[in-house]
Amino acid sequence: MFKFAVWIIFAIVIVLLPQFFTSLLSVSILNQMAIAIVFALSYNMLLGQGGMLSFGHAVYFGLGGFMAVHALLGIEDGDYFFSVTLIPLVGGLFGLLAALFIGSFSTHKAGTVFAMISLGVGELIAASSLILVSFFGGEAGVSGDRTYGPTFFGYDFAQDIQVYYLAAAWMFIATLAMYLFTQTPAGRMANAVRDNPERAEFIGYSARRVRLISFVMSGFFAGIAGGLFAVNYEILTEQNLNAVTSGNVLLMAYIGGLGFFIGPIIGAVVLTLMNSVLSHYTTLWMLYLGIMFVLTVMFLPNGLTGFLMMHRTPWHLGKIRLLIKPYIVTSIPGAVFALSLVAMVEMAHSSEAEFVFLGASFNSSGIVSWGVLIAIALGSFIALRRSLPALREAWAQANAIDSGEQK
Amino acid sequence: MSLLQLQGLSKQFGDTKIIRDVNLEIQPGEKHAIIGPNGAGKSTLFHLISGRYHVSSGSILFKGTPIHNRSPFEITRLGLARSFQVTNIFPLLSVFENVRCALLWSMGYRYSFWQLLGKAQALNDRTEALLDEIGLHARRNLPAGELAYAEQRALELGIAIASGAEMILLDEPVAGMSHTEATNAVALIRKVTAGKTLIMVEHDMNIVFDMADRISVLVYGEIIASDIPSKIRGNPRVQEAYLGEVVPGGSDA
Numbered sequence A: 001m002f003k004f005a006v007w008i009i010f011a012i013v014i015v016l017l018p019q020f021f022t023s024l025l026s027v028s029i030l031n032q033m034a035i036a037i038v039f040a041l042s043y044n045m046l047l048g049q050g051g052m053l054s055f056g057h058a059v060y061f062g063l064g065g066f067m068a069v070h071a072l073l074g075i076e077d078g079d080y081f082f083s084v085t086l087i088p089l090v091g092g093l094f095g096l097l098a099a100l101f102i103g104s105f106s107t108h109k110a111g112t113v114f115a116m117i118s119l120g121v122g123e124l125i126a127a128s129s130l131i132l133v134s135f136f137g138g139e140a141g142v143s144g145d146r147t148y149g150p151t152f153f154g155y156d157f158a159q160d161i162q163v164y165y166l167a168a169a170w171m172f173i174a175t176l177a178m179y180l181f182t183q184t185p186a187g188r189m190a191n192a193v194r195d196n197p198e199r200a201e202f203i204g205y206s207a208r209r210v211r212l213i214s215f216v217m218s219g220f221f222a223g224i225a226g227g228l229f230a231v232n233y234e235i236l237t238e239q240n241l242n243a244v245t246s247g248n249v250l251l252m253a254y255i256g257g258l259g260f261f262i263g264p265i266i267g268a269v270v271l272t273l274m275n276s277v278l279s280h281y282t283t284l285w286m287l288y289l290g291i292m293f294v295l296t297v298m299f300l301p302n303g304l305t306g307f308l309m310m311h312r313t314p315w316h317l318g319k320i321r322l323l324i325k326p327y328i329v330t331s332i333p334g335a336v337f338a339l340s341l342v343a344m345v346e347m348a349h350s351s352e353a354e355f356v357f358l359g360a361s362f363n364s365s366g367i368v369s370w371g372v373l374i375a376i377a378l379g380s381f382i383a384l385r386r387s388l389p390a391l392r393e394a395w396a397q398a399n400a401i402d403s404g405e406q407k
Numbered sequence B: 001m002s003l004l005q006l007q008g009l010s011k012q013f014g015d016t017k018i019i020r021d022v023n024l025e026i027q028p029g030e031k032h033a034i035i036g037p038n039g040a041g042k043s044t045l046f047h048l049i050s051g052r053y054h055v056s057s058g059s060i061l062f063k064g065t066p067i068h069n070r071s072p073f074e075i076t077r078l079g080l081a082r083s084f085q086v087t088n089i090f091p092l093l094s095v096f097e098n099v100r101c102a103l104l105w106s107m108g109y110r111y112s113f114w115q116l117l118g119k120a121q122a123l124n125d126r127t128e129a130l131l132d133e134i135g136l137h138a139r140r141n142l143p144a145g146e147l148a149y150a151e152q153r154a155l156e157l158g159i160a161i162a163s164g165a166e167m168i169l170l171d172e173p174v175a176g177m178s179h180t181e182a183t184n185a186v187a188l189i190r191k192v193t194a195g196k197t198l199i200m201v202e203h204d205m206n207i208v209f210d211m212a213d214r215i216s217v218l219v220y221g222e223i224i225a226s227d228i229p230s231k232i233r234g235n236p237r238v239q240e241a242y243l244g245e246v247v248p249g250g251s252d253a
């Protein structure tokens, strides 16, 4: 079976990845990705599959994470005796309980009402996390140590690579479970309620109950992600349940593509990479992320996955090669244009007199430097505009069923 | 005992009375048509029975149980299904999923999140069979929102009849269909409602007089006559209020 093969390949890929990316930095990025994938998929159970726009999904991630850290501390103190491999489950169960409680009143309606409640609850929990010091640890947060408790087949999780295998295994199970959920009656009815809550009630389903089930499931998997975070970083702070984290998961799911199961996976991978790579080079990376989000909303309403899926027709028609040249012709001036804008933003932001960008050295306050950059930006913009008609033409041709006669 | 009883049913929006003191009894197995001019309140009556609107006063009994002001899903579960005058489907779901979702509750799946639909053989077979019946098999994988108008009407009907409810309310099921499509739809309605109880709002008098065992005439929210077709045709009040233009002599649907 084709579907089955996809899962096998997925499993092989995640097992092999650390063989190719061996540095400490790449393993730490891989760990972040695994966590982000679970979190973003859980978010899409709400937004993409259930039509519930949440601005407070970090609540379930964070609460699950905090509970998981407390469980780590409990293991360390000898209060409990179980393997660290089960910590994500602790996070998941706590996320589930929190979602059951909050969902019992927030899932009455989807739409604006739901969105506003999620925002309010998110703010409330984030604010109280700074006040309830005994559980949330105030500004400093709560830290634990994942190396206590019984070892797991010789793993004590002292090294990041061991944590990777733990996170990857949980990520695989959670992804599979979330996928299977979409194939169940409750999962399908979540789509139906998203599309038309009223008609759902006339085929026997309470729209509210259907939403609540998705919401609770989503809280469970967000909690698992939070538990993985606790194992990986051994610390949770207010940041992990505030609006920034909630916004981040929205970005991942949206940029990846809400309408596809793998959309949030792609979004989580791309954004985690961007976060780690960009934040290494520039302090303005949040700005670029924001711009990318706005561009996605404007030009790729179905996200990156939607963009890839647009190529199914040309692919089946065997005409994908028609697009290669126009894509190159458009993307070169496009990239130059984007980079020249970035250079200007960075130069304006730079406090030093000499500003180095991609090996080129500029004088941040010099007229000449600005002139050169503006000229490059203008030139590449014009080239970009000029290349678009050919791209549109090629796109139409690549999607036309009868290439010869129809025109 | 009547299957459905409307007793002193009234509905008003603000000060406007839309349904005024309606009394009606529907017997099991009856095919009942409701006719009346535009804006008479026919759809509103359906909304009251099916739980979309709360009643202002009066009561509705289905199988002897009061159902007024209950939620639509509770009423549906009791065995009362309906279609809508304005197409009301799941636009992003495939045609297949639309029909399958409509079958879920009646086939006992409830809110299950532990059963995989791909393995539900009986459910999938029934979905396919129903798709065949409503003539949408070739369209099964298309998002329902992309269907042509007449196809959406067929799907609307399919969703309503899927559960095999004892009582079915159809609000102008063939409006906007071509003659052939309407003929097919009527044949289908006849087939799937055999042995069931049907209330239908319809403007096409040929269909109404052909299918109905009894007809009620609703004018300005009041039932001015409720009788067998031949008596309705001869009723002077009905003639005056509504039928003046079209009173078919024979019957060919």
Ligand SMILES: Nc1ncnc2c1ncn2[C@@H]1O[C@H](COP(=O)(O)OP(=O)(O)OP(=O)(O)O)[C@@H](O)[C@H]1O
Pocket (backbone or CB within 6 Å): B013, B018, B036, B037, B038, B039, B040, B041, B042, B043, B044, B045, B085
């Ligand atoms: N929610 C509402 N609020 C206010 N007025 C309403 C509402 N729903 C219906 N009405 C009014 O009630 C009256 C009856 O509407 P209804 O849709 O029941 O008529 P109908 O008999 O089904 O007409 P048609 O043959 O055009 O479908 C109309 O005048 C309509 O404007």
Ligand SMILES: [Mg+2]
Pocket (backbone or CB within 6 Å): B042, B043, B044, B085, B171
């Ligand atoms: Mg109407």
